[in-house]
Amino acid sequence: MSVKVEDKLFLDRFNVDEESHLHLLEPDVCFKRCDDQPCLYICPANVYKLDKDRISINYEGCLECGSCRVGCPNFNIEWRFPRGGYGIRHKFG
């Protein structure tokens, strides 16, 4: 089934910070020591995308669940909450 998560994220309200709250600790690790790259699948907002030779992070749509942090087999994701007041803002919740 083809479904675009962008259409879903479009429904949400975000107060986007200028800086990302998500970082890869060692970008090399994702290619040298990670065959499965689960971040590309488990993230409910599809924040992690595979570019040619790197994984890009579209932190703007992060739903702040934490799955990438604990799902990364190499613990290669530095994860903090967006600064106070930034990030997703639930309308209904």
Add this chain to the structure above:
Amino acid sequence: MDETFDVAIVGAGPAGISAACVLADRGVKTIVLERGEYPGSKNMFGGVLYGHALEQIIPDYVQRNCPIERNIVESRLSYLSQDAGLSFTYRDRAFFEQRRNNAFTVGRARFDRWFADQAASKGALIVCATVVTDLLKNEGGKVIGVRTDRADGDLIAKVVLLADGVNSPLALKTGFRPETKPENVALAVKEVLAIPEEIINERFGVSPGDGVTNEILGDVTLGMNGVAFLYTNRNSLSIGIGANLADFARRKIRPYEMLESLKAHPMIAPLIKDGKPKEYMAHWLPEGGYNTVPQLCGNGYLIAGDSAMLFNALHREGSNLAMASGKLAGETIIEALGKNDFSSQGLQGYVRRLNESYVLRDLKKYRRFPSFLETHKELFAGLPLAVNMAAREMLTVDGVPKRMRQRAIWKAIRSKIPPLRLLQLAWDAWRSVR
């Protein structure tokens, strides 16, 4: 901030606000730090709150205009295969009247805000848009306050209550809870679909103000240990699906694709027809149960709610456990203030109270349930198809004698799950919940 407080609470959710209400009621100087722009702006759950738990904190919550969406009068449990499904439904007059608001739906953006307003009116200070990034400790290792992401961000308190939810980088950083293991949480996604109030009333056969919950199990989680739900709000439906995070990672399944498949299922599609998507969210459920509950208090701190992994997966109870644990934390802190003892020793009353209450008694009773689900994947693949196939065959009228039908059904079930394994499953299921 130069001001010092008796109590600093991290997180303005059901656990933190319950504690704040109990403390502020007794005149305890309390501050609640919330990272969202307003309480509830970061919070979400399936959608069901429990009147009993709320009543313990705000006895007149109905009169105080608690933003209730619908009072639950009917609970459904559906077991779905790819193309079929069977449902059990329970509706009771008691839930219309004497036991009204036993369970009701809310949206957390509105409810948490309302709840925090109640605490504020009792005298608690609620500070939003503030992330607690670390805990302050003295040389002896006792927690003496919190560090926030504000410029003048350190804040001194006699005791700190961690009520910052299941995803807690703070608990990890301070070592008060080990980092979450993917197998101990479920990742759930939820969508809110707008549908006019009258259409919901008609579709679910309820009067204005009353509603239905539908828990959904089976093939919809594609063989992963998981569950889905469909809840009625006043003029919207909440539909969601979740599964064990380790299963997601292993299977490389995208959560939102699973949600779309659920929405297209023949049992679900007519219920959500013409629903206009309004919001999409994701959150963890602390499904690990009793064995994953961390140390509940220490020198200068306590942990409550989801942050303490207090969640009853079998009965989909979490918000009530958060409120109850928050209340008990508040009562323990009042006791500690009386003795002026905020050491681990002085706060042990919290553990005793939780052990005596339904919170830990229920989690203890079901402590084997999480691993039962993890080790009996037939429940989510195989069995749903077998059960639904049996129903289909017994309901098909085409001149085939029933005995032959039964034989065919048994043969098909045996080919999917050996009879001994089926017996084992039933035995293990009983053992995990007895």
